Structures are given as C-alpha cells and as structure tokens.
Amino acid sequence: MRTSFTERALVTLSPGGWRALAAFLAVMLMGVPLLHLAVPAGSPLHVSDYVVTLTGKVLCYALVAVAMDLVWGYAGILSLGHGLFFALGGYAFGMYLMRQIGTDGSYHSTLPDFMVFLDWKTLPWYWQGSDHFWWAAFLVLAVPALVAFVFGYFAFQSRIKGVYFSIITQALTYAAMLLFFRNETGFGGNNGFTDFKRILGYSVTAPETRVVLLGVTSLALAGTLVLARWLVTSRFGRVLAAVRDAESRAMFIGYNPLWYKLFIWTLSAALCGIAGALYVPQVGIINPSEMSAAASIEIAVWVAVGGRGSLIGAIVGAIAVNLAKSWFTVSFPQYWLFFLGFLFIAVTLFLPEGLVGLWRRVQAHWAKRGEAMEWPPAPLEETAKPVASTVVPPPVPVVPLTEERPA
Amino acid sequence: MKKLLFALLLACALPAWSALDPAVVHKLADDDSDQKIAAIQQLAQSVDPVAERLLKALSEDGVYVSGDTVFFSEGDKPVDAVTGKVIATPASNDSISINNRVRGVLDGALAGVKLFDPDAAVRLAAARALQEKVTPELIPLLTRAAKAETDAKVAPVIVQLLAQANLKNPDPVARLVAVQALAESASPNTRSLLLPLTDPATEKDDKVRAAAQTSLRAIDGKLAWGENLGRVFTGLSLGSILLLASLGLAITYGVMGVINMAHGELLMVGAYSAYAVQSLFRHYLPGAIDWYLPAAVPVAFFSAAIVGMVMERTVIRWLYGRPLETLLATWGISLILIQGARTLFGAQNVEVANPSWMSGGIALLPNLVLPWNRIVIIGFALSVLLLVWGLMNKTRLGLFVRAVTQNRPMAGCVGVPTQRIDTLAFGLGAGIAGLGGLALSQIANVGPEMGQGYIVDSFLVVVLGGVGQLAGAVYAALGLGIVAKFLEGWAGAVIAKIIVLAIVIVFIQRRPQGLFALKGRFADS
Numbered sequence: 001m002r003t004s005f006t007e008r009a010l011v012t013l014s015p016g017g018w019r020a021l022a023a024f025l026a027v028m029l030m031g032v033p034l035l036h037l038a039v040p041a042g043s044p045l046h047v048s049d050y051v052v053t054l055t056g057k058v059l060c061y062a063l064v065a066v067a068m069d070l071v072w073g074y075a076g077i078l079s080l081g082h083g084l085f086f087a088l089g090g091y092a093f094g095m096y097l098m099r100q101i102g103t104d105g106s107y108h109s110t111l112p113d114f115m116v117f118l119d120w121k122t123l124p125w126y127w128q129g130s131d132h133f134w135w136a137a138f139l140v141l142a143v144p145a146l147v148a149f150v151f152g153y154f155a156f157q158s159r160i161k162g163v164y165f166s167i168i169t170q171a172l173t174y175a176a177m178l179l180f181f182r183n184e185t186g187f188g189g190n191n192g193f194t195d196f197k198r199i200l201g202y203s204v205t206a207p208e209t210r211v212v213l214l215g216v217t218s219l220a221l222a223g224t225l226v227l228a229r230w231l232v233t234s235r236f237g238r239v240l241a242a243v244r245d246a247e248s249r250a251m252f253i254g255y256n257p258l259w260y261k262l263f264i265w266t267l268s269a270a271l272c273g274i275a276g277a278l279y280v281p282q283v284g285i286i287n288p289s290e291m292s293a294a295a296s297i298e299i300a301v302w303v304a305v306g307g308r309g310s311l312i313g314a315i316v317g318a319i320a321v322n323l324a325k326s327w328f329t330v331s332f333p334q335y336w337l338f339f340l341g342f343l344f345i346a347v348t349l350f351l352p353e354g355l356v357g358l359w360r361r362v363q364a365h366w367a368k369r370g371e372a373m374e375w376p377p378a379p380l381e382e383t384a385k386p387v388a389s390t391v392v393p394p395p396v397p398v399v400p401l402t403e404e405r406p407a
Numbered sequence: 408m409k410k411l412l413f414a415l416l417l418a419c420a421l422p423a424w425s426a427l428d429p430a431v432v433h434k435l436a437d438d439d440s441d442q443k444i445a446a447i448q449q450l451a452q453s454v455d456p457v458a459e460r461l462l463k464a465l466s467e468d469g470v471y472v473s474g475d476t477v478f479f480s481e482g483d484k485p486v487d488a489v490t491g492k493v494i495a496t497p498a499s500n501d502s503i504s505i506n507n508r509v510r511g512v513l514d515g516a517l518a519g520v521k522l523f524d525p526d527a528a529v530r531l532a533a534a535r536a537l538q539e540k541v542t543p544e545l546i547p548l549l550t551r552a553a554k555a556e557t558d559a560k561v562a563p564v565i566v567q568l569l570a571q572a573n574l575k576n577p578d579p580v581a582r583l584v585a586v587q588a589l590a591e592s593a594s595p596n597t598r599s600l601l602l603p604l605t606d607p608a609t610e611k612d613d614k615v616r617a618a619a620q621t622s623l624r625a626i627d628g629k630l631a632w633g634e635n636l637g638r639v640f641t642g643l644s645l646g647s648i649l650l651l652a653s654l655g656l657a658i659t660y661g662v663m664g665v666i667n668m669a670h671g672e673l674l675m676v677g678a679y680s681a682y683a684v685q686s687l688f689r690h691y692l693p694g695a696i697d698w699y700l701p702a703a704v705p706v707a708f709f710s711a712a713i714v715g716m717v718m719e720r721t722v723i724r725w726l727y728g729r730p731l732e733t734l735l736a737t738w739g740i741s742l743i744l745i746q747g748a749r750t751l752f753g754a755q756n757v758e759v760a761n762p763s764w765m766s767g768g769i770a771l772l773p774n775l776v777l778p779w780n781r782i783v784i785i786g787f788a789l790s791v792l793l794l795v796w797g798l799m800n801k802t803r804l805g806l807f808v809r810a811v812t813q814n815r816p817m818a819g820c821v822g823v824p825t826q827r828i829d830t831l832a833f834g835l836g837a838g839i840a841g842l843g844g845l846a847l848s849q850i851a852n853v854g855p856e857m858g859q860g861y862i863v864d865s866f867l868v869v870v871l872g873g874v875g876q877l878a879g880a881v882y883a884a885l886g887l888g889i890v891a892k893f894l895e896g897w898a899g900a901v902i903a904k905i906i907v908l909a910i911v912i913v914f915i916q917r918r919p920q921g922l923f924a925l926k927g928r929f930a931d932s
Binding site for chain 2 (some may be wrong): 026072078080155157158160162164165166167168170171172174175178179181182240293294300301304313334335337338340341343344345347348350352
C-alpha cells in the first residue's frame with residue numbers, strides 16, 4: 001500500500017527531531033534578529049556583528065558538512081575536492097556581488113576593479129548575465145553540479161573508487177586552484193572577489209542584511225537536512241548503502257551503481273554550491289585558497305569528528321571544529337595546527353564514529369549501568385564495523401526492493 | 408760598425424714611430440661627443456700600443472688635459488698621451504669626462520684593440536664581448552683581425568663578427584655574403600639581427616631577403632635543437648625530483664596500501680636536515696663548508712626514516728584496512744610536522760646554499776647551459792634508484808617486502824615477520840623521501856610548507872605508474888617531468904600544470920590500475 005507523500009515526509013524526522021528543528025529555526029529567524037537589532041549594543045543580551053557573522057559562516061560550513069556526509073557517510077565516496085564545489089558556488093554568486101558594486105569601486109568604472117587593473121575593456125563572455133540575481137542563483141547550482149556530473153560520470157563509469165578517487169578529486173581541485181590563481185582567468189586571481197557593497201540593492205554590511213542572510217542560511221541548512229534525511233531513509237538511500245557496503249553484490253542483484261553514485265555526488269556538489277553562495281556575502285571574500293587541498297580535507301574532518309553516516313553528526317562536527325578554530329586562531333594561533341593535527345589522529349584512532357558515536361556509547365553505558373557494565377560498553381571490534389549498522393532505520397513502510405514500484 | 412749604426416738609427420726612429428697623431432689625441436679633449444667618438448675610432452685603428460693604454464685610461468676616467476698636453480695616469484704616474492712617456496706632473500689639470508654614448512663606443516674600441524692580443528684566450532674573450540655591440544665602423548678593424556687571426560678557435564668567431572658588422576653595409580653584395588655567413592651561427596642574438604633583413608620595409612634587395620630567410624631557418628633549426636635538448640634536460644631534472652619524492656611513496660603504498668599524506672612533510676624533514684647540517688658546518692667546520700652536502704645525506708635519510716617509523720608505530724599500524732581514515736590521520740600528522748618545523752626553524756624560508764662545486768654549469772650550445780646542481784641531482788636520483796632496486800631485489804629485506812606486497816597473509820604464514828617488515832618498509836620509504844628533500848633543498852625554497860606542493864605530484868606519479876611498481880614510478884616520473892616541461896614551453900607553467908593534471912585524470916579513468924598493473928589473482932583485491 002502506498003502512503004501519501006506528506007505521510008512519508010513527516011516520518012523523515014522523529015517528533016523530537018521536528019521539535020529541535022523548529023527550535024533551531026525559531027532562534028535563528030526570531031531570537032537572533034531580535035537580540036541583534038532591538039537590544040542596544042551595551043546590553044549583555046546583545047548579539048554582536050561578530051557573532052552574527054560567525055554563526056552564518058559556521059552554518060554554511062555545516063551545510064557543506066551535510067553534503068560531504070551524503071557522499072562519504074552514505075555512499076562511501078571520500079571526496080577531497082568538495083572545496084572546489086563550495087568555491088565554484090561562491091565565485092558564481094561573487095560575480096553577481098561584484099557587478100552590484102557598480103561604479104563604487106576604487107576606479108569608479110562599470111567593470112570590476114581587477115579588470116580595470118588588467119586593462120580589460122569589456123566583460124568576458126562568461127560574465128554575461130552576471131548582473132541578474134536569478135542568473136547568478138542558477139549558476140550557483142548549475143556550475144558545481146555540471147562539473148561534478150561530468151567528472152563523476154567518467155570516474156564512476158571506470159569504477160574508480162577508494163583512495164584512487166580521493167586522489168583524483170584532490171588533483172581536480174588543485175588544478176582548479178592553479179587556474180583561478182591566474183589573473184587572466186578573469187576571477188580576480190590571487191585576491192579573488194572582495195569589497196562587496198550591495199546585494200539586491202541592500203547594503204551588504206547593514207545589520208538587517210546580515211540578519212536576513214543568517215536567516216536564509218538557517219533555512220537552507222534546515223531544508224538540506226530534511227531533504228538529506230528523506231533521501232537516506234528512502235529506498236534510494238538503502239540502495240546507496242548497499243552500493244557502499246558491497247558494490248559488486250548490489251550490481252549482481254541488478255542495480256547500476258553508476259546512477260546512484262552519480263546522483264548523490266551531483267546533488268552534494270550543488271548543495272556545496274549553495275553553501276558557497278551564502279558564505280560569500282556574509283564573510284565578504286572569496287579567493288582561490290578555498291580550493292586548496294587543506295580546505296577540502298578539513299571538510300572531511302568536520303564530518304569525521306561529528307560522526308560520518310550521521311547527518312546530525314556532520315552538523316555537530318562542523319560547528320564544533322569551526323568554533324574551536326575561531327577560538328584557537330584568536331587565542332593561540334601557533335597551536336591551532338597542532339590541535340587540528342592531533343584532532344585528525346585522535347578521531348580516526350579513538351572515535352571512528354565521531355562525537356555522535358561517543359554520545360551513543362555514553363547513552364548505552366547509562367542504560368546498561370544497572371547491569372554493571374564495564375567501560376567501554378562495546379568492544380572495539382564492534383565500533384569498527386561499517387557505519388551502516390549504526391544508522392537506525394526509521395519506521396518507513398516497507399517497499400519491496402524491485403525496480404518497479406507497486407501501484 | 409754598420410750594425411751598431413743601424414741599431415742606433417732604429418733606436419732614434421722608434422720613439423718617432425710610436426707616437427700618436429697629436430691632432431687625434433687632442434680631439435679627445437673636445438667638448439663635442441661626436442669629436443670624441445671619431446678620435447676613439449681612429450685610435451682603435453692604430454697599431455701603437457700607447458693607443459690601447461690611452462683608451463684603457465679613458466674608460467677608467469684617467470685622462471686629463473693640462474694646457475696643450477693631453478696625458479693619462481698609469482700607476483699614479485702621468486704619461487703623455489702622444490709619446491707614451493712619463494712626464495712631470497703638470498701644475499693644473501682637467502679630467503676628460505665621457506657620457507654613456509661615448510663609453511659604448513669606447514668599450515667596443517677597447518675590445519677591438521684586444522683582438523690583436525698575443526694571447527688567443529684574450530682574443531677569444533674580446534671577440535665574444537664584441538658580439539653584443541658590433542658596429543659598421545669596426546669593419547676595417549675586423550677585416551684586419553680576420554686576416555691576422557691564426558687560431559682555429561678564434562677565427563670563426565671573428566668571421567662571424569665581421570659578417571654581423573657587414574649586415575648594415577650599404578653594399579648589397581657585402582650584405583648577402585654576411586647573411587650567408589651568419590647561417591653558421593647558433594645564437595639567439597644573431598637571430599634577432601637577421602630578422603629585420605627579411606622585412607621588405609628595411610631590406611630592399613630581394614636576394615639578401617631570400618638569403619636572410621634561408622639563414623634564419625638554419626639558425627632556427629639549431630636553436631630548436633638547443634631548446635628541445637634544454638627541455639628534455641630540465642624535464643629529466645624535474646622527473647628525477649619527482650622520482651625521489653615518489654619512490655618512497657611507491658614502497659609504502661605498495662607494501663601497506665596506505666596513502667601517506669605526510670609524505671611531503673618527510674621531504675621537508677630531509678630538506679631541513681640539510682639546513683641543520685649546513686649550520687653545524689658553518690659553526691664548527693667553516694673550512695669544509697663545501698662538503699656539508701655529502702655529510703647531510705645520512706642525516707637526511709635517518710631523520711626522515713625515524714620520523715616515518717614513529718608514524719607507523721604510533722598511528723598507521725592501528726588503521727589497517729581503513730585506507731580512507733589513514734588518509735585523514737596522516738594528514739593530521741603532516742599538519743603537526745608543518746607546525747613543528749615552524750616552531751623549530753621559524754615560519755620563514757631558510758637559506759640552504761649550493762656548495763661551490765655545484766655552481767656553474769656546462770655550456771653545450773650557445774642557448775643551452777646545463778647547471779651543475781641539476782646534473783648532480785639527476786646523478787643522485789639515479790644512484791638512489793640503483794640502491795633501492797638492489798635493496799628490493801638482492802637483499803632478504805627486499806624479498807620480504809615484495810612478499811608482503813604480493814600477499815600479506817601468505818607471507819605471514821611462511822614466517823615473514825610482517826609487522827616488523829611494515830615498520831622497516833615505512834622507514835625505508837620515509838628515508839628515501841628524506842633524500843628527495845635533501846636534493847630539493849639545492850634547487851627549491853626550504854620552508855615549513857614546501858612539502859605540500861609535492862604531495863599531489865608524487866601521488867600522481869605513483870598512481871600513474873601503478874601501485875608497488877618501481878619501474879612504473881620511474882617511467883611515470885620521468886615521463887611526467889619531460890611532458891610538463893615541453894608543455895611549459897608551449898603554454899606557460901600554470902596551464903602546463905593544469906594540462907598535466909587533466910591528462911593524468913583522464914589516464915586514470917582509462918587505466919585505473921596504472922601503467923604497470925599487477926596481474927593475476929591479487930590485482931583486484
């Protein structure tokens with residue numbers, strides 16, 4: 001029997017999950033604006049510019065982490081090139097923001113400053129249409145998705161997987177970084193895009209704009225979370241997990257892994273593009289260093305810290321690592337790399353399921369405390385099992401695993 | 408008696424014969440630069456040795472006027488410019504100053520005078536120096552020099568010079584001969600000299616234009632040789648660096664299936680060992696500073712090897728069967744090593760100097776110089792390769808390493824201590840990376856982040872060559888190096904890099920197992 005769409009949509013999150021999501025949105029859409037705009041700056045309840053920007057930035061990273069978790073945690077594809085898709089989205093939207101500067105740049109030209117500097121007279125062809133918000137919004141989705149689709153199609157078709165795939169994604173983003181570093185490429189070279197003035201005619205630095213951008217980012221994150229949750233709990237998600245855990249078997253049953261992998265890979269890239277587009281107006285700069293190998297690997301670490309194969313884990317990991325980074329780079333800049341390095345090692349060695357796994361272990365420990373269990377409650381072998389076993393399937397109505405859906 | 412008389416006569420005649428024309432000498436003191444230039448050119452034609460001394464003094468601003476006497480100082484003594492004899496110091500004097508235009512002519516004239524030096528080496532050097540600033544005014548001098556020249560090495564250079572000078576001769580026949588003679592040259596300079604002669608706007612004579620085209624083609628052919636050989640050479644040198652960087656990686660990846668993202672930082676450890684040894688030599692053995700590099704070889708190998716073995720024992724060993732996590736953990740190690748280098752040696756690049764025996768190079772062709780440091784690195788890479796090959800194929804350790812690479816459980820069953828082999832293999836791979844870093848310190852900047860730039864490249868080499876294949880790594884490294892350098896000549900460094908990455912990505916898609924795939928039962932495991 002087929003259940004209605006709303007019914008299935010509702011069960012993607014548990015009632016508690018829906019409540020938490022609603023609370024999160026309430027804070028971001030109402031609490032923060034109120035505390036930022038209405039409460040005077042001197043008051044201890046006032047939320048400062050810094051906090052609003054930082055929150056927006058971290059939420060963008062959380063969105064990237066969810067996108068990363070979709071491919072790594074649920075499809076077993078470790079990408080070391082997600083920074084590229086993030087940056088492509090950022091650049092696509094940055095083009096629009098650059099055009100919004102109009103003649104307010106330091107050269108008072110209709111062209112962006114760096115083009116005046118290069119002595120260019122007209123916009124290159126790929127800048128055509130960048131004046132229009134909707135065209136930019138389209139590019140934000142289309143460019144990363146197209147790059148990912150083409151790259152992924154060839155990679156998955158030749159059945160490249162594991163570390164080989166990771167390495168060539170790294171080579172891809174490295175090549176793109178070199179390309180964007182060139183001044184002649186037409187994206188501002190080394191400095192990238194910065195000094196934005198307006199978005200849709202409103203000042204980028206105005207408190208109201210910041211609050212609205214934060215709100216849009218929170219909505220995007222919440223939407224992505226629900227979409228991702230729905231995807232991974234659907235039949236599609238279970239085929240994906242099968243491909244991850246035993247690709248050959250999934251093929252023998254009759255599924256073509258190419259399209260499953262390609263879909264999740266392309267979707268993930270497009271989500272990264274959205275995150276990049278939201279990141280640029282809030283942080284105020286986009287440059288090729290976002291495509292460095294280090295930036296992409298850091299994304300993988302957020303997911304690993306939070307717990308891969310768990311969407312909430314990805315968000316928690318991104319928030320935790322980035323808040324730690326903000327604190328470290330201000331307080332002990334020289335120790336940040338040490339901390340990050342040890343974090344990489346400690347998480348992979350001792351927390352294969354990340355913070356979420358730790359939380360589950362603690363919960364299990366408290367639950368079984370009456371039975372006088374020793375710490376750790378679970379032997380180490382069990383924690384090293386494929387992550388699939390930890391994804392608790394929600395009560396989805398059972399659909400037979402055939403290609404034809406019952407009417 | 409007659410002989411004595413003759414000798415006396417000769418002695419009287421000599422001073423008269425050796426004196427310069429006073430009118431010419433006095434023109435030097437003229438305020439007009441054109442007059443000065445004319446005087447210098449006339450002096451340059453003179454066979455009198457005083458002329459050379461005078462011109463040399465003039466180039467050192469040591470010529471003075473006192474009333475009617477022009478004199479120059481030579482070893483703090485005033486010498487009369489006309490007679491070449493030491494005179495009493497005049498009461499007053501004005502220095503003759505020359506501007507840049509005059510100085511250019513003067514330098515040419517001085518080099519022209521040196522063309523008649525008895526020493527062939529001096530003549531050759533003078534002729535080489537003249538190549539840059541030959542003018543039509545030098546034609547009579549050069550003709551004389553060409554006639555007088557007997558040395559087989561110097562003669563062709565002077566003939567070239569004469570041809571160069573004749574290019575602007577108003578007589579088309581002289582130009583034609585000159586253009587044809589220049590076809591023998593292989594210098595980029597001659598090319599730019601001939602180029603205007605192919606243009607109808609500057610050259611009216613059809614025959615000369617046609618001859619210039621032919622000569623240009625001949626020169627281009629020779630230049631292309633030099634350029635292409637140069638590219639092959641720089642490609643080999645880049646390839647040998649890539650080889651040193653990736654040999655170690657090929658071993659660790661082959662044996663343990665582990666992607667070591669900290670491999671670039673092992674290069675850095677090697678490079679910093681070179682720096683440390685250099686500093687020690689500067690401090691304690693300044694006399695033997697040229698020999699710090701051989702002393703740094705074992706230091707670089709063992710320091711990197713120790714870092715590698717510690718990594719293997721503490722982290723990588725615990726992550727077997729989880730290649731993706733190993734990738735993250737080793738990246739963490741690389742961050743710690745980078746920050747460690749920053750804390751120890753500072754965030755700035757440190758200076759590692761080439762020993763004096765590595766500076767300079769061999770000039771094979773006018774546009775091809777092979778620098779010694781690159782030659783040494785190619786030789787070093789070759790010897791490391793030989794050593795590794797011997798180690799892998801002729802020793803017990805190598806046998807065990809190959810056994811573990813092919814089939815770990817079976818090797819363990821027949822008594823190979825797989826865990827110890829892992830540690831040793833990792834140490835070996837890391838040590839070779841240290842040697843690569845040592846080589847790198849001689850041609851690249853040494854800084855905390857130097858390893859990051861090589862990690863992607865060395866992975867591409869390993870992946871391209873096929874996992875666990877030394878031969879594959881060799882072909883892939885040298886091939887990538889040479890292809891990269893040729894593309895660089897054609898499209899510029901950045902585009903070349905992007906094209907190489909694109910080629911490798913496409914290649915891996917076609918042949919995921921690399922150039923030299925393992926065949927048989929374990930190929931797909």
